Amino acid sequence: MGKTIAQKIFKDHLRDTPSSDNVVLDLDVVMCHEITTPIAINDLVARGLDRVFDPVKIKAVIDHVTPSKDSKTATQAKILRDWAGRHKIKDFFDVGDNGVCHALFPEKGFIRPGYTVIMGDSHTCTHGAFGAFAAGVGTTDLEVGILKGVCSFRMPETLKITITGILPAGVYAKDVILYIIKQLTVNGATDKVMEFVGPLVAAMSMESRMTLCNMAIEAGGTCGICYPDRVTAEYLWPFIQHDYDSIDAAVVDFSKWHSDPDATYADEITIDVSNLAPQVTFGFKPDQVKDVMEMEGSPIDQIYMGSCTNGRIEDIREAARILKGKRIADTVRGILSPATPKIYSQAMDEGLIKIFMDAGFCVTNPTCGACLGMSTGVLAEGEVCASTTNRNFNGRMGKGGMVHLMSPLTAAAAAVAGYITDPRKYI
Amino acid sequence: MKTFGGPALILDRSDINTDEIIPAKYLTENSKEALKPYILEDLKLGSFDPKGEKLKNSRAIVTRANFGCGSSREHAVWVLEVNDINMVIAESFARIFRQNMFNCGMLALELPAQDIDTIINLGNDVEITVDTEQAKITATGDKAATFSFALNPFDRELILAGGWLEYADKKY
Incomplete structure (x- = not known):
């Protein structure tokens, strides 16, 4: 057999x-x-x-x-x-x-x-x-x-x-x-x-x-x-x-x-992905997922890019496609945490770190950090984060905080708009 | 072998996750005992009070499906252990949480949904007794009900040995 x-x-x-x-x-x-x-x-x-x-x-x-x-x-x-x-x-x-x-x-x-x-x-x-x-x-x-x-x-x-x-x-x-x-x-x-x-x-x-x-x-x-x-x-x-x-x-x-x-x-x-739209989570469980169009306009306070899910070079490159030459909305704060020193260094060589910094992002050292609410971007009660991480449990990134999981491109679009939005209009 | 059973805490919800059992911010503790005050601190469930007498007096948890999902943190098991809760009865468990329970010589027992319903319907004050030899649980509240459970031979050996380290250190 x-x-x-x-x-x-x-x-x-x-x-x-x-x-x-x-x-x-x-x-x-x-x-x-x-x-x-x-x-x-x-x-x-x-x-x-x-x-x-x-x-x-x-x-x-x-x-x-x-x-x-x-x-x-x-x-x-x-x-x-x-x-x-x-x-x-x-x-x-x-x-x-x-x-x-x-x-x-x-x-x-x-x-x-x-x-x-x-x-x-x-x-x-x-x-x-x-x-x-x-x-x-x-x-x-x-x-x-x-x-x-x-x-x-x-x-x-x-x-x-x-x-x-x-x-x-x-x-x-x-x-x-x-x-x-x-x-x-x-x-x-x-x-x-x-x-x-x-x-x-x-x-x-x-x-x-x-x-x-x-x-x-x-x-x-x-x-x-x-x-x-x-x-x-x-x-x-x-x-x-x-x-x-x-x-x-x-x-x-x-x-x-x-x-x-x-x-x-x-x-x-x-699974046929031919007609798949960008996906975003809406609740406190990772199976609570909607097309981004259904989440249009949802408010956010912070954008977090990084983690073992999406802190790699191709993630940073894709997000930079949207961020290049733009500023993130005044109402949000952006955090990028390249997942390793090699990725960080490569992102610098490719000019990607400058794109993020010019857009108004804070770039942290490689760490798990805010993904599990330990450091470098913990949420306050009632705050909402658009995040490229993997887990949206209640309080995951800080007690009383909420997390919407999404791709780096969708997170970059949210950073520029100041709310969750369809990233495809920016590319 | 640890002792199993006693007054039960009913947590009538599925998918109770490890962050609800012990939030990540307490993972910086380097002793199991230090976790004790923070058990179920972030769980929002009806009138449940993580600082209340009900939890303090409980020696078992009865809950729904997929208990302990999320992180691999064994802290979610230790925080039960240091609060003298050595067993959880659920419709199902997340794999890592379940394995962590037996690895610590504790019991994670699965019963069908209708048996969990029966236990929950016994009222607010349910007492659990366990016979690991006969693989039977008796839940006593307004009435009493007895259920059979499956305990595979390896899990039974872990319980008897007191955990996986004790078992593995002798055998491998």
């Missing part, structure tokens, strides 16, 4: 089958940040188990609140920094080199097709864009991952999502995933892998695939996953050129991770 990509990865990494419903997998990458890891570190120390299973397979970054904003966050950063130092974790990223984990780690080539990846962060599903099984976990799973290099999973089923059609101008991967979440609802993919396939996905850049996979968790999905192909191989080439004779050879090798034609799925849906 044929296997899905997730089933192939599970078979390849199987350590144990503690029950007929559960498997324990060997891990290729265990990623750590300063919010969910320090309690794991403290607990390991208290138990006399302050060890790591493999200092090369563990990657760590300070990203959620950086540079530290107060004594508590400074302590969290210090716990992670000291631990990375004493266990000789080479791939540790601190102030100056740090960025949003799910943008930074792919950029460093850490994620490869067929890998198993965990992190104490729900948006770990982003890395499925590389044809890896990547899942967010809690601190105890992370702790066991650090110590033993294993993690348990319930055997997930796969939901096959075929995306067809050509994206209309002004419509992006973000709009596609918001529309998919609207169809599935916030728990429509719980305990399932969301396999994104079809001609549109094949034509997408790695950045767009990461945006797509990033929000799998918002439909409850364990992981989003795309087939690794030439786009994947070209992105990873600087890191894999010593492993393969050519990009062609890598593409052939990667194809072993594609699902078999006779694989079994829990469900299959097809």
Whole structure:
């Protein structure tokens, strides 16, 4: 019987089958940040188990609140920094080199097709864009991952999502995933892998695939996953050129991770994006999504561009198309947080940072920051943010604040207009 | 093994998320105990009062579908644990929250919607007792009702071991 990509990865990494419903997998990458890891570190120390299973397979970054904003966050950063130092974790990223984990780690080539990846962060599903099984976990799973290099999973089923059609101008991967979440609802993919396939996905850049996979968790999905192909191989080439004779050879090798034609799925849906409009959320759940035209004129106080969903170079480029030569409305404030130093630097080289600054945006250092209401743009009670992030829960960006999720282009249009509006009239 | 059961807090809504259970601004705490005062602080649900006596005296939560959706933060489980709430009964859970519960040696039990209805209709003061051996829950309010639940062998072992770390450290 044929296997899905997730089933192939599970078979390849199987350590144990503690029950007929559960498997324990060997891990290729265990990623750590300063919010969910320090309690794991403290607990390991208290138990006399302050060890790591493999200092090369563990990657760590300070990203959620950086540079530290107060004594508590400074302590969290210090716990992670000291631990990375004493266990000789080479791939540790601190102030100056740090960025949003799910943008930074792919950029460093850490994620490869067929890998198993965990992190104490729900948006770990982003890395499925590389044809890896990547899942967010809690601190105890992370702790066991650090110590033993294993993690348990319930055997997930796969939901096959075929995306067809050509994206209309002004419509992006973000709009596609918001529309998919609207169809599935916030728990429509719980305990399932969301396999994104079809001609549109094949034509997408790695950045767009990461945006797509990033929000799998918002439909409850364990992981989003795309087939690794030439786009994947070209992105990873600087890191894999010593492993393969050519990009062609890598593409052939990667194809072993594609699902078999006779694989079994829990469900299959097809989405045609040919007539899709830009999408915007309206409530406090990410499945509360409308066409932007239905949200025309909705008031906003702040625009936030950044995060593991949409803080990458192509996001900044698209937003800059609208912002170039314009000023944001007097009634709003704009914040751009490029997701990594490399993206920030590239945006400077391309003149994009100047476009944002001339438009009246504040440009912050790379950090998760305001996305989860930690720093650099927290909302006051009653304020509304047009945001390129991934979660619009009540109070997510600050107690009593409201978030409308949208693409970078739609956020840029909102910045210029001062309210939510159709971005297509600006392009 | 932890003790399970006691007076229940009914949260009659689906999709209660991790930000409602413990807001992100408290994730800068480095001890589980420090989270205690902030349980369910941002939950807006009828007359629910996060600082009230009802919550303070509760030892179990009964709720609807997709409880614990959103963030992977285990703080959402720890804040229950430090408030002596070791079990949640729901129609369904978000995957990470459910796994975090068992990883901490706590119970996340799923019952069909009609059983949750029955428990909610038992009145305001419902007492839950759990028999993990027989896989039965009894809810006692104005009347009493008993339900069977599924507990797979691995989840049962995690409960007995006290959590995933204890289990994994011995086995792997």
